[in-house]
Amino acid sequence: ETGVTQSPTHLIKTRGQQVTLRCSSQSGHNTVSWYQQALGQGPQFIFQYYREEENGRGNFPPRFSGLQFPNYSSELNVNALELDDSALYLCASSDNRGLNEKLFFGSGTQLSVL
Amino acid sequence: EDQVTQSPEALRLQEGESSSLNCSYTVSGLRGLFWYRQDPGKGPEFLFTLYSAGEEKEKERLKATLTKKESFLHITAPKPEDSATYLCAVQYSGGGADGLTFGKGTHLIIQP
Numbered sequence: 505e506t507g508v509t510q511s512p513t514h515l516i517k518t519r520g521q522q523v524t525l526r527c528s529s530q531s532g533h534n535t536v537s538w539y540q541q542a543l544g545q546g547p548q549f550i551f552q553y554y555r556e557e558e559n560g561r562g563n564f565p566p567r568f569s570g571l572q573f574p575n576y577s578s579e580l581n582v583n584a585l586e587l588d589d590s591a592l593y594l595c596a597s598s599d600n601r602g603l604n605e606k607l608f609f610g611s612g613t614q615l616s617v618l
Numbered sequence: 619e620d621q622v623t624q625s626p627e628a629l630r631l632q633e634g635e636s637s638s639l640n641c642s643y644t645v646s647g648l649r650g651l652f653w654y655r656q657d658p659g660k661g662p663e664f665l666f667t668l669y670s671a672g673e674e675k676e677k678e679r680l681k682a683t684l685t686k687k688e689s690f691l692h693i694t695a696p697k698p699e700d701s702a703t704y705l706c707a708v709q710y711s712g713g714g715a716d717g718l719t720f721g722k723g724t725h726l727i728i729q730p
C-alpha cells in the first residue's frame with residue numbers, strides 16, 4: 505500500500521507567476537483535500553475533491569483552483585502568486601468524502617514566493 | 619476569534635514527566651475532533667478521532683478525552699521520541715464542507 509506522495513518537494517517562484525502542485529492519493533482513497541500551512545500555524549483548508557468534483561471550499565480566493573483525475577490523483581493550481589502564498593501545501597487523502605474519517609497527509613510542497 | 623485554540627503554544631518536559639495539552643473549540647454542531655502529530659518537514663500523522671463528550675481513546679503513552687467545549691491530550695511518562703507538534707482539529711456542521719479546522723498546535727519537546 506503506497507502512501508500519499510506530493511511533488512515537487514520544494515519550489516521557488518516569483519510574485520505574479522503561476523504554479524501547479526501534484527498529489528497522488530493513497531491506494532483505494534477517492535477523496536483528496538488540500539491545505540495551506542504557514543510557518544508556525546496550523547493547516548488551513550483550501551478545498552476538497554470527491555470523485556473528480558469539488559465538493560467543499562475554505563476561505564481562499566478563486567485564483568486557487570484544482571483538479572482531480574479518474575485515478576484520484578490531484579493538482580492544485582495557484583495563479584498570480586502573492587508573497588503571502590509562501591507556505592507548506594499539504595495534500596490529504598481519505599475515503600467516504602472525508603466524513604468523520606482520518607486523513608492521510610503527504611509530506612507537502614514547500615512553496616517560496618519571492 | 620479563533621474557533622480552535624490550543625495551549626500551551628510550547629511545552630518542554632523532562633523524560634518521564636507527564637502532562638496534558640489542551641484544545642478548546644467554539645464551533646457548534648461538532649461532528650468530530652481530531653488529534654494529529656506533526657514532525658518537522660512532514661505532514662500531520664493521525665492519532666485519534668473523538669465524536670462525543672465523555673469519549674476517551676488511548677494509544678501507547680497518549681490518551682485523548684473530550685468534553686462539550688474542549689479536549690485534552692494526556693501524555694504519560696513521555697520519551698524523547700514523543701517530541702513533535704501536536705495539532706487539534708474539528709469538523710463541524712457549517713464548516714467548509716467537510717474540511718478540518720485546525721488549531722495552531724502545541725510544540726512539545728521531551729528532554730532526555
